[in-house]
Structure formats: structure tokens, C-alpha cells
Amino acid sequence: MVHCLIIGAAGMLGAGLAKRLIEDGAIAGKAVSRLTLFDIAVPSTLPEGGKVVVEFEAGDISSPETAERLVATRPDVIFHLAAIVSGEAERDFDKGYRINLDGTRHLFDAVRKAHEADGYYPRVVFTSSLAVFGSPLPDVIDDDYIITPRSSYGTQKAIGELLLADYSRRGFFDGIGIRLPTICIRPGKPNAAASGFFSNILREPLAGLPATLPVEPSVRHWFASPRAAIGFIAHAAAVDGALLKERRNMTMPGVSATVADEIEALRAIAGDDAVKLIRQEIDPAIVAIISTWPKAFEASQAEKLGFKADQSFEAIIQAYLEDYAPKAEKQA
Amino acid sequence: MVHCLIIGAAGMLGAGLAKRLIEDGAIAGKAVSRLTLFDIAVPSTLPEGGKVVVEFEAGDISSPETAERLVATRPDVIFHLAAIVSGEAERDFDKGYRINLDGTRHLFDAVRKAHEADGYYPRVVFTSSLAVFGSPLPDVIDDDYIITPRSSYGTQKAIGELLLADYSRRGFFDGIGIRLPTICIRPGKPNAAASGFFSNILREPLAGLPATLPVEPSVRHWFASPRAAIGFIAHAAAVDGALLKERRNMTMPGVSATVADEIEALRAIAGDDAVKLIRQEIDPAIVAIISTWPKAFEASQAEKLGFKADQSFEAIIQAYLEDYAPKAEKQA
Numbered sequence: 001m002v003h004c005l006i007i008g009a010a011g012m013l014g015a016g017l018a019k020r021l022i023e024d025g026a027i028a029g030k031a032v033s034r035l036t037l038f039d040i041a042v043p044s045t046l047p048e049g050g051k052v053v054v055e056f057e058a059g060d061i062s063s064p065e066t067a068e069r070l071v072a073t074r075p076d077v078i079f080h081l082a083a084i085v086s087g088e089a090e091r092d093f094d095k096g097y098r099i100n101l102d103g104t105r106h107l108f109d110a111v112r113k114a115h116e117a118d119g120y121y122p123r124v125v126f127t128s129s130l131a132v133f134g135s136p137l138p139d140v141i142d143d144d145y146i147i148t149p150r151s152s153y154g155t156q157k158a159i160g161e162l163l164l165a166d167y168s169r170r171g172f173f174d175g176i177g178i179r180l181p182t183i184c185i186r187p188g189k190p191n192a193a194a195s196g197f198f199s200n201i202l203r204e205p206l207a208g209l210p211a212t213l214p215v216e217p218s219v220r221h222w223f224a225s226p227r228a229a230i231g232f233i234a235h236a237a238a239v240d241g242a243l244l245k246e247r248r249n250m251t252m253p254g255v256s257a258t259v260a261d262e263i264e265a266l267r268a269i270a271g272d273d274a275v276k277l278i279r280q281e282i283d284p285a286i287v288a289i290i291s292t293w294p295k296a297f298e299a300s301q302a303e304k305l306g307f308k309a310d311q312s313f314e315a316i317i318q319a320y321l322e323d324y325a326p327k328a329e330k331q332a
Numbered sequence: 333m334v335h336c337l338i339i340g341a342a343g344m345l346g347a348g349l350a351k352r353l354i355e356d357g358a359i360a361g362k363a364v365s366r367l368t369l370f371d372i373a374v375p376s377t378l379p380e381g382g383k384v385v386v387e388f389e390a391g392d393i394s395s396p397e398t399a400e401r402l403v404a405t406r407p408d409v410i411f412h413l414a415a416i417v418s419g420e421a422e423r424d425f426d427k428g429y430r431i432n433l434d435g436t437r438h439l440f441d442a443v444r445k446a447h448e449a450d451g452y453y454p455r456v457v458f459t460s461s462l463a464v465f466g467s468p469l470p471d472v473i474d475d476d477y478i479i480t481p482r483s484s485y486g487t488q489k490a491i492g493e494l495l496l497a498d499y500s501r502r503g504f505f506d507g508i509g510i511r512l513p514t515i516c517i518r519p520g521k522p523n524a525a526a527s528g529f530f531s532n533i534l535r536e537p538l539a540g541l542p543a544t545l546p547v548e549p550s551v552r553h554w555f556a557s558p559r560a561a562i563g564f565i566a567h568a569a570a571v572d573g574a575l576l577k578e579r580r581n582m583t584m585p586g587v588s589a590t591v592a593d594e595i596e597a598l599r600a601i602a603g604d605d606a607v608k609l610i611r612q613e614i615d616p617a618i619v620a621i622i623s624t625w626p627k628a629f630e631a632s633q634a635e636k637l638g639f640k641a642d643q644s645f646e647a648i649i650q651a652y653l654e655d656y657a658p659k660a661e662k663q664a
Contacts, residue, residue: 093502135578146476148497148579155498159491165480166487246467247480271516 001033002026005075006238007061007107008082009037012187013127013180016230017046017079022052027077028238038070040084061103067110074114077237079125080107080172086131087193089153100156108163112172124164125236126177128249130222132158135292142298143250150292161249166246174241177300178232181224181254181309184262186315189325194289198223201259202266202317205277206325214283217260219294224254225319228310234301239305247301253309255316256296265313269321333365334358336569337407339393339439340414341369344519345459345512347379348562349411354384358411360570370402371414393435399442406446409455409569410505413437418463419525421485432488440495444504456496457568458509460581462554464490469622474630475582491570493581500580506573510564510634513556513586513641516594516648518654526621530555533591534598534649537606538657541566546615549592552627556586557651560642564634571637579633585641587648597645601653 004021008014014037021032034053042058059066061082070078082103083089089096104126114120116309131154132147149155161177168175186199190211197214198221204211224232232252257265267275299307312315334380336353346369352628353364365496366385369378374390391398393414402410413439415421416437421428436458446452463486464479481487493509500507518531522543530553536543564584589597631639642648 144478146478149494150501150578152498152502155494158494162481162487162490162494166484169482170484246482 002030002077003034003036003073003075004032004077004079005036005038005070005073006079006081006195007038007070008080010039010041010043011081012183012226013229013233014081015043016226017233018054019048019082020234021229022047022049022054024234025051027234036070036073036075061107062098062108064106067103067106068113070107071110071114071120074120075122077123077125078107078111079127079233079237080104081127081233083127083157084153085193086129086151086153089156090151093152096152096156100153101159104156104160105163108153108167108172112167112170115172117119121171122173123237123241124168124173124175125233126160126175126249127164127165127233128157128161128174128177128179129154130179130251130294132179134159137292137294140296140298141251141294143247143301162163165248168244174244175248176236176239176241176244177249178236178307179249179251180232181222181252182225183226183229185225185320185324187226187320191240194270194286197286198259198262201278202262203320205266205274206270206317206321208277210277210279213259213278213280214286215259216287216289217263218258220256220258221290222254222256222294222297223310223313223316224252225310225316225323227319227323228254228308228316232307235307245306250301251297251299252302252303253299253307254297255310257312257313261313265317268314269317333369334362334409335366335405335407336364336409336411337368337370337402337405338411338413339370339402340412340598341388342371342373342375342559343413344432344515345561345565346371346413347375348558349413349565349570350379350386352562352566354379354381354386355555356566357383359566368402368405368407377586393439394430396438396442399438400445401436401453402439403442403446406452407454409457409523410439410443411457411459411565411569412436413459413565415459416485417525418461418483418485421488423485424476425484428484428488432485433491435490436492437495439502440499444499444502447504453503453589455569455573456500456505456507457565458492458496458507458581459565460489460493460509460511461486462511462513462583462626464493464511465626468628469624472628472630473583473626475579475633491657497580506576507580508573508576509581510568510639511581511583512561512564513554513584515558515561516555517557517652517656519558519652526618529618530591530594533610537609537654538649539599540609542609542611545591545610546611546618547591547622548614548619549588549595551620551622552588552590554586554588554626554629555585555642555645555648556584557642557648559651559655560586560640560648564639567639573636582633582637583629583631584634584641585631586629587642589645593645597649600646601649
């Protein structure tokens with residue numbers, strides 16, 4: 001019987017993970033009996049747990065007391081997804097470091113103290129990001145490439161990875177850090193994040209709405225559907241810790257695609273009319289940011305450990321239509 | 333007129349750097365007018381400053397107040413060499429993180445606050461370590477190889493590098509992090525550190541004393557003399573910050589040598605009688621530790637920036653005889 005804790009449970013991935021754990025009812029062949037969802041505020045709706053006891057806790061993850069309270073119930077698996085996102089961590093230096101660095105360290109220290117008290121030894125799954133990589137980058141980045149973030153968010157995630165590896169090496173917990181590809185298609189409304197257009201140019205036309213493309217179609221990047229990303233996080237809980245000795249943090253497999261590939265996949269699924277809703281309007285600021293981003297990875301370690309990417313960009317669109325579009329239609 | 337602050341001034345490198353700055357009397361063509369030496373306790377002897385005003389401050393670098401006090405005088409160059417060493421950081425987890433991580437962060441934050449207050453913008457030189465690298469490692473490690481430390485000390489240094497890069501990118505200070513090779517010949521008494529024998533097998537025979545070699549002569553590693561290491565630190569203060577944009581942290585050039593190379597250099601300088609004082613006695617624990625260490629680097633960025641390694645292992649021994657052995661003889 002497994003007790004899971006999701007820190008950052010109100011986010012898109014956290015909520016999807018909760019749903020998935022309840023649906024699966026099991027992790028690595030063991031029944032999930034209890035699911036603690038944590039975030040800064042209690043969401044308006046909680047998932048139906050079925051056989052799983054679901055509870056929600058609200059609090060500030062950057063306070064050491066919160067981490068100790070969460071660890072007090074000794075969850076077997078801790079999913080640490082909570083973070084201030086890239087743009088906000090760049091705007092608010094102190095807040096980014098307080099939540100993304102201190103929050104992570106307090107959590108890891110709370111687990112360490114529990115380990116020292118009674119041998120507590122959970123699996124800790126930490127979601128990291130491609131933002132740990134910074135230019136200059138090769139066209140294809142392998143598992144041995146240096147991590148030199150070009151944002152405070154990326155720096156905080158890279159430090160989280162280092163702490164996770166050291167605390168795991170010390171035997172305080174059994175950690176695994178997974179660098180998620182850029183999520184596409186991100187459900188919801190268009191957002192102003194530099195990466196937003198990768199989703200906007202698909203999601204909006206699929207709903208019959210116009211979308212702006214701020215870069216050239218030749219721009220290449222690394223993607224996973226929310227479904228695949230949630231799959232990575234769930235799978236990370238099940239990976240054999242003995243296989244992680246030397247490298248606790250790894251890049252997740254993904255689909256390397258250009259914007260042109262995205263558009264062709266959209267055409268295959270929704271036709272020329274959908275494609276015609278995309279209007280190109282170059283934004284030099286976004287072009288400059290994106291030019292420093294990774295294009296593709298050789299995610300060998302993760303593949304060996306059984307992490308599975310989407311099959312193609314068409315499959316990414318298909319997964320969106322199955323997982324999110326029906327709801328959007330119902331709401332409309 | 334340059335005011336320099338050395339944090340960790342009582343250590344071997346810190347004391348050597350102070351001596352060197354006083355002797356040179358200048359950094360990057362500007363006169364050094366004031367030298368603040370900081371360490372946990374005031375040493376019994378202070379260097380004669382000549383034209384340089386030398387002052388000593390004692391305190392605990394892990395306290396935010398200490399960092400603020402040191403920054404209050406707005407030194408133009410801050411050399412941050414202070415650290416709990418590898419063995420102690422491994423034995424005392426809390427102390428290692430408190431001094432090596434929190435101490436570094438408090439220092440960087442004190443500079444940031446001073447920057448925000450009045451535009452203060454010093455050069456910050458941070459000494460990192462080969463301990464940031466962890467197995468598996470290629471035979472020759474280039475500037476793009478991933479950093480996966482296998483010790484808490486290496487983890488703390490790697491985090492210091494990330495913070496230095498982010499704070500520099502943000503424009504809070506003009507930082508440079510330099511990964512020093514293993515120092516050889518380390519002056520003083522034989523020590524029990526896993527790396528101690530690299531120095532012991534030269535220093536002791538040079539003084540007519542026996543030494544133990546705990547590994548095979550085929551073991552290869554990366555070395556710098558104290559003189560070269562002090563040269564790296566001094567040069568780091570003078571490097572043009574505009575050349576450091578994307579990579580603020582770098583491995584220093586060194587001499588890649590096997591233990592057999594060390595022994596042949598000893599033979600060339602001190603003869604067969606000196607070599608006969610080395611007795612091999614394999615220590616499986618040390619063999620295991622050393623097997624995970626780097627063997628050689630391609631330190632391209634540092635070389636381009638003008639950092640200069642020792643010419644050969646014979647030159648390393650020669651530097652030791654010139655810089656340290658005469659003193660040992662006078663004391664004897």
C-alpha cells in the first residue's frame with residue numbers, strides 16, 4: 001500500500017498526475033492507498049478518489065515547517081513539482097530562490113531528518129527542466145553535456161538536481177530528477193511565456209481561433225504532450241533505484257520538431273483551414289530567447305529506464321484532442 | 333587603486349595569494365592599495381605589506397552579518413577561497429553545507445544588496461574544484477562535460493559555480509569561477525587526505541624521509557603547483573569580464589601525469605636514492621576513491637583566457653624547492 005504526496009498538485013501536471021494515480025490505482029505493482037495533494041491554495045474541485053483516500057493540504061512550501069509537516073505522515077513517494085515558473089523567477093529574484101531553491105532544500109532536509117530519526121526512505125521524484133541547459137549548445141544534446149543555465153529558474157532547477165543527487169548518494173532518500181521537455185499542447189488559454197506560441201499555434205486553430213507565430217517555421221525544439229509528461233512522472237516513481245547510482249537526474253525523451261513539423265501535423269489532423277488561422281508576425285525578443293534553447297536530445301539513460309516519449313507530433317495533437325479538447329467543447 | 337579582499341586568507345593558497353599580491357603590488361595594471369585578509373582566526377604572523385595597507389579580520393563566513401561587514405568596505409576584488417575541505421564536508425554534512433553553500437550564498441547576496449544600493453560591481457573570484465566532476469568520466473574531459481559530483485564538497489562547489497554564474501548574468505557582480513587542479517607538491521606535513529600521497533611521495537623523499545605509495549604507478553591525475561594555482565587566482569582577477577559571458581566557470585589547465593611520471597621527475601631532480609625512499613603499499617580504499625577521479629582535461633577556455641599551467645612535473649618539483657623547501661631547511 002503506497003501513500004503518495006504531490007507537492008504542486010494544483011498545477012496542470014500535478015492535477016493530471018493525481019488523476020492518473022487514482023485511475024491506475026497502483027505504482028510499480030503496489031496499490032495506491034492514500035494521496036496527499038499539496039499546493040499553495042486548495043483548488044475549487046478535488047478529484048474523486050475511488051478506492052484511494054485523497055486529502056488536500058495548503059501551505060507555503062518555502063517554510064521549513066511546511067516541509068516537516070508534509071513529511072510527518074511519511075509518504076512512500078514524494079512528487080515535488082512545485083515551482084515558481086521561469087518568467088516570474090526572472091522578475092522576482094528573491095521569490096524564485098525562496099520557492100525553487102530554499103523550498104526544495106527544506107523538503108529534502110525534512111526527509112533527511114526523518115531518515116535520521118527512523119530510517120524513513122521514500123522515493124523522491126523531482127521535476128527539472130530543459131532550462132538547465134544554456135547556449136552554446138550542440139544540435140543534439142547527449143546525457144553528458146554540461147549544464148549552464150541562462151535563467152534564474154534554470155539555475156534553481158540545476159541546484160535542485162545537485163541536491164537531489166547528493167542527498168540520494170548519502171542515502172537520505174531514493175531520488176530521481178527528470179528534465180521535462182516543453183509541454184505541448186498546453187491546455188487552457190494562450191499565455192505570454194516565450195514558449196507559449198508552440199502550443200498556441202495548435203490549440204487555437206483546433207478551436208477555430210486565430211494564433212500568432214512569432215518565429216520562423218524552421219525553429220526546432222523538444223516536446224512532450226501533457227499525457228507523456230505525466231507518464232514520465234508516474235514512471236519515475238517506479239524506476240529501480242539501483243539503476244540510478246551514478247546519474248540521478250536525466251533528460252526525458254521527447255519529440256524533436258520544427259514549427260513547420262507542428263504545422264504539418266495540424267494540417268494532417270485539422271486541414272488547411274486550421275493552418276490558415278496561423279499568422280506569422282516575427283517578434284525579435286522571442287526569436288532571441290528561443291535561439292538559445294535546445295533543439296534535440298539523445299535521452300539515452302531515460303530511454304534505457306523505460307521512459308516513453310510521444311510517437312510523433314500528430315500523436316501529440318491526438319493526445320490533446322482526447323485529453324483536453326472534449327472538455328473545452330463541453331464548456332463552450 | 334585596487335582594494336582586494338581574500339576570504340580564506342589563512343589557508344595555503346590564501347596566504348600565498350596575499351604574498352603574491354603584495355609582491356606584485358598590482359592587478360591588471362592597477363596598483364593594489366589595500367588588502368583585507370579574512371579567515372576564521374587571525375594567524376600568528378601577518379605579511380609585511382610594504383606599500384599595501386594590510387588588515388586582518390576574523391569571523392564566521394557562514395553568517396550573513398559577516399558577509400555584509402566584509403562587503404561594507406566595497407573591495408574592488410573579492411577572492412572567495414574559504415571552504416570546509418572535502419573530507420570534513422563528507423563527515424559533517426551540516427557544517428559543509430553551512431560554510432560551503434550558505435557562506436558562499438550569503439557573500440553573493442551581500443554583494444547583490446550592495447549593488448542594488450549603490451551600483452557596487454566588484455570582480456568576484458571563486459575557487460572551485462575538480463571534485464565537481466564524478467564518474468563515469470572520459471579519459472580527457474573537455475569544457476562541455478557534465479558536472480555530477482560524487483561528494484558533498486563537490487556538490488557545494490558546483491552549486492557555488494551555478495550561483496556565481498546566475499548572479500553575474502544578473503549583473504550583481506563580475507564573477508569568475510576557477511576549478512583548481514590537485515595541488516602538488518603541497519607543503520607541510522603528510523596528510524591523510526586521499527590525494528595526500530601525490531605530494532607525500534615527492535616532498536618526503538626530497539627531505540630524505542620515507543613515503544608510502546598506496547596506488548599503482550599507472551594512476552593518472554591533473555596537477556598544479558601552489559605557485560601555478562596562486563597564479564591562476566591572481567590572473568582570474570584580471571581577466572576581461574566581457575570574455576566570460578556564457579561560461580563563468582572553467583577548469584584550470586594543469587599537468588596530466590601518472591604516479592610513474594612523478595617518480596621519474598623526482599629521479600631526475602633528486603636521484604635514485606630519493607626514489608628508493610618510496611615504498612608501495614596498496615590501500616584498496618584509496619585505490620577505489622582515486623579510480624573515480626579525473627585523469628586529464630582539455631582546458632580550452634582557460635588557456636584562451638591566458639591561464640598558464642606548470643611546464644612539466646619537473647617544473648612542479650622545481651617550484652616547490654624554490655618556494656617552500658628553503659624555508660623547511662631553515663627551520664630544520
